[in-house]
Amino acid sequence: xxxxxxxxxxxxxxxxxxxxxxxxxxxxxxxxxxxxxxxxxxxxxxxxxxxxxxxxxxxxxxxxxxxxxxxxxxxxxxxxxxxxxxxxxxxxxxxxxxxxxxxxxxxxxxxxxxxxxxxxxxxxxxxxxxxxxxxxxxxxxxxxxxxxxxxxxxxxxxxxxxxxxxxxxxxxxxxxxxxxxxxxxxxxxxxxxxxxxxxxxxxxxxxxxxxxxxxxxxxxxxxxxxxxxxxxxxxxxxxxxxxxxxxxxxxxxxxxxxxxxxxxxxxxxxxxxxxxxxxxxxxxxxxxxxxxxxxxxxxxxxxxxxxxxxxxxxxx
Numbered sequence: 001x002x003x004x005x006x007x008x009x010x011x012x013x014x015x016x017x018x019x020x021x022x023x024x025x026x027x028x029x030x031x032x033x034x035x036x037x038x039x040x041x042x043x044x045x046x047x048x049x050x051x052x053x054x055x056x057x058x059x060x061x062x063x064x065x066x067x068x069x070x071x072x073x074x075x076x077x078x079x080x081x082x083x084x085x086x087x088x089x090x091x092x093x094x095x096x097x098x099x100x101x102x103x104x105x106x107x108x109x110x111x112x113x114x115x116x117x118x119x120x121x122x123x124x125x126x127x128x129x130x131x132x133x134x135x136x137x138x139x140x141x142x143x144x145x146x147x148x149x150x151x152x153x154x155x156x157x158x159x160x161x162x163x164x165x166x167x168x169x170x171x172x173x174x175x176x177x178x179x180x181x182x183x184x185x186x187x188x189x190x191x192x193x194x195x196x197x198x199x200x201x202x203x204x205x206x207x208x209x210x211x212x213x214x215x216x217x218x219x220x221x222x223x224x225x226x227x228x229x230x231x232x233x234x235x236x237x238x239x240x241x242x243x244x245x246x247x248x249x250x251x252x253x254x255x256x257x258x259x260x261x262x263x264x265x266x267x268x269x270x271x272x273x274x275x276x277x278x279x280x281x282x283x284x285x286x287x288x289x290x291x292x293x294x295x296x297x298x299x300x301x302x303x304x305x306x307x308x309x310x311x312x313x314x315x316x
Contacts, residue, residue: 001315002066004045007036007052010071014047014301018308022315037061045308047071054078059086067091069308071300072291073098073150074229076202091307094150096300097291102154104290105197105227108251112223112284113138138162144169144193144222146186146209148176151227151291152199156181167192190217195225202229212237215246223249227290230254239273242280249282253290 004018006027015025023045028036033052040062047069048054054068056079065088068078073094080090111117114135122129141164145152148170156166166181167189177183189196196218200206210224210233224247226233235256241247257270277283 002044006047008049011301017305093300093303097296098150098154100293100296101151101290102158141194143195144189147199195223197225198228208234215241225251227253230256235273251284
């Protein structure tokens with residue numbers, strides 16, 4: 001039998017499948033990190049979203065640990081290198097929420113380009129403005145996509161019906177071009193893009209990827225979409241570019257100022273740049289929910305269960 005500790009809440013499908021295959025599941029979702037550390041000595045598996053970091057100290061308390069299962073895509077809250085050096089398998093489930101992210105990104109873009117947020121509020125206040133709320137079409141625009149992993153592929157696929165030109169850049173993938181998009185370089189995206197969508201993990205390489213220098217390299221004003229991680233974009237640089245007109249609008253599901261768990265904003269680190277975003281009409285904000293639909297919540301658990309059982313087997 002394998003004992004699995006659920007540190008975060010996830011869809012019940014994961015527990016149901018593991019129990020069905022003889023795993024012993026225990027929930028400590030309301031416990032603090034310090035309280036969880038005291039429980040790890042007899043644990044073989046951990047299920048987590050983003051509640052806190054799994055680092056060397058954490059792993060030192062879990063000598064029997066065989067796997068860490070992350071319900072979601074990003075692994076930045078787990079020291080994967082340290083875990084794998086100890087023989088701990090790190091599992092995530094990006095396949096479960098990739099379609100949700102793709103749909104959400106397009107939904108935010110449509111909301112921005114067609115002034116849906118403003119028009120809806122005005123109508124509710126008895127204000128009827130047509131010319132002022134005239135929209136902009138996606139058709140005919142050039143959309144740059146950075147990152148062609150799970151969410152990048154789905155975002156591109158869902159754009160197919162909009163008759164836009166799609167340029168895709170992935171530093172670590174070559175030969176990915178399909179009939180409906182072009183594989184390209186960042187320089188080409190800098191020259192051609194009207195819209196830029198980010199689909200990269202948060203790493204040392206992508207931390208503040210979108211900074212003043214990066215933005216300055218774009219030839220045309222552009223719209224920015226970020227459904228990846230907040231710290232991929234330097235907010236101060238974004239605001240400066242919006243004030244100058246270099247960035248004409250932003251769709252942000254993630255923010256630089258989120259807490260580690262993504263459950264709230266870090267209230268002690270909210271500068272004037274963030275206040276600008278709150279007041280700007282050409283900014284669409286959502287609370288890190290692009291990948292968290294009712295459907296994806298279940299799919300992420302089902303996929304984790306499949307991967308765990310495939311790797312470690314059944315205990316019945």
